Amino acid sequence: MMKISLFYEFPLPRPWSDGDEHQLFQHGLDEVEAADKAGFSTVWLTEHHFLEEYCHSTAPEMFLAxxxxxxxxxxxxFGVMHLPPPINHPARIAERVATLDHLSNGRVEFGTGEGSSVAELGGFDIDPADKRTMWEEALEVSIRCMTEAPFTGFKGEHVQMPARNVIPKPLQSPHPPVWVACTRPSSVQMAAQKAIGALSFAYTGPEALKDRVDGYYRTFEDEGAPVTPAMNPNILAIGGDLSMMVAKSDDEALKRLGTGGGFFSFGIMHYYLTGMHTPGRTGVWDLYQEAVKEDPTLAYGPGRGAIGSPDTVREFLRGYEASGVDEIILLLNPRSHEGTMESIEIMGREVLPEFIERDAKAVAAKAIRLAPVIEKVEARRRPSEAPLFDETYAFGGLPTGKGGKFTAGEIPEAMAEINEGRVKAAQQEKDAREAVSSAGS
Structure with a gap:
């Protein structure tokens, strides 16, 4: 069993011309519409900030809507939404996820993450030592905001929020499936322990991935204790070796992909590990092109992604299917849009059908196989520590600032203006009636 999906970072290499960003998103919408018709399972969209050239997907909920x-x-x-509150407040997360769930008729997958680049953590003034705790608190609060009516409040190290009824609630009940980004084996284990899905980075091929998949389900059965109302025991694979470009032949696929196939991996190295970046000045694509000249294997090709003819891609995907992973996400690195549209069409016609058929049968078998395991995991669920709702609590009146200083003078001024208008209108109406009465007599 294995679902096959697409992953967007929306890279945009320099040099930039007027209209390039506009075209980037319009092309993306055309491609996702084609992917829907072709039978891809999910389109995953990341959220990153300040990672110019590498990722222009800064507001995934907008594109997904x-x-x-x-x-x-x-x-x-969401592959993934950043949960640290300085980036996204948990109540706003709940509102946006739920709204998208309604707009999409219940098709949202709620992938979450902590953030890890200096560009992003530093840009939002987040101490890297706090990001795991921030994620844990924000996950709890955002899910409670989606499911409690009302949310009864939370006082943590990084999130403090009073009771409020967060609306709307999601269409999927009790909430969309929850995932977490896993860059290390220990993160995969953590996802299994919390009984949520693992968005697992896989850079070493399908053979090593099998151990990670087996470890996830072993940990889920032995140690899983749900932290969300709905469990999501699934693991998917994403990684630099999973770029996609399908054409009639291997040579044609390589031609349409160009040198862009390794840009995702290079961007990670640049922004997360080895690069020094000057905002608005450093040319990431230029650095990548120079690196490819020195080592052409950085650009990838058949065998290092779903790149090539339908036969080549089919065999590549079967290798990952054999690992037992539930889903594989194919990256769309810088490439030809026209080539990608044809690639999606070929995938839908010549590659996806056999995987979709096998997955449908395997999902049913997995549900039967996991039923007793899920019952065992459910028994480990810890009692909720959410405070009881104080039925006497209410809010209202005018906002005040520190020390009780009044800060909302515009409200009474506006109300006074409204009332003055009502009085004036009432007087005009009275004068008009009296004038009509006088004329009649």
Missing amino acids: AASQRTRDIRLG
């Missing part, structure tokens, strides 16, 4: 209106079946995944 647009895509929801041009598609019918494909699921819409």
Whole structure:
């Protein structure tokens, strides 16, 4: 069994011309619409900030909302949304995820993450030592905001929020499937322990991935204790070796992909490990092109992604299917848009059908196989520590600042103006009636 999905970072190499960003998103919408018709399982969209050239996907809910209106079946995944409160407040997360769930008729996958680049953590003034705790608190609060009516409040190290009824609630009940980004084996284990899905980076091929998949399900059965109302025991694979470009022949696929196939991996190295970046000045694509000249294998090709003819890609995907992974996400690195549209069409016609058929049967078998395991995991669920709702609690009145200083003078001024207008209108109406009465007599 294995679902096959697409992953967007929206890379945009320099040099930039007017209209390039506009075209980037319009092309993306065309491709997602084609992917829906082709039978891809999910389109996953990352959220990153300040990673110019490498990732222009800074507001995934906006793109996914647009895509929801041009598609019918494909699921819409945050891959991932950053949960640290300085980036996204948990109540706002709940509101946006729930709204998208309604717009899409219940197709949201809620992927979450901590953030890890200096560009992002530093840009939002987040101490890297705090990001795991921030994620844990924000996950709890955002899910509680989606499911409690009302949310009864939370006082943590990084999140403090009073009772409020966060609306709307998601269409999927009790909430969309929850995932977490896993860059290390220990993160995969953590996802299994929390009984949520693992968005697992896989850079070493399908053979090593099998151990990670087996470890996830072993940990889920032995140690899993749900932290969300709905469990999501699934693991998927994403990684630099999973770029996609399919054509009639291997040579044609390579031609349409160009040198862009390794840009995802290079961007990770640049922004997360080895690069020094000057905002608005450093040319990431230029650095990548120079690196490819020195080592052409950085650009990837058949055998290092779903790149090549349908036969080549089919065999590549079967190798990952054999690992037991539940889903594989194919990256769309810088490439030809026209080539990608044809690639999606070929995938839908010549590659996906056999995987979709096998996956449907395997999902049913997995549900039967996991039923007793899920019952065992459910028994480990810890009692909720959410405070009881104080039925006497209410809010209202005018906002005040520190020390009780009044800070909302515009409200009474506006109300006074409204009341003055009402009085004036009432007087005009009275004068008009009296004038009519006088004329009649």
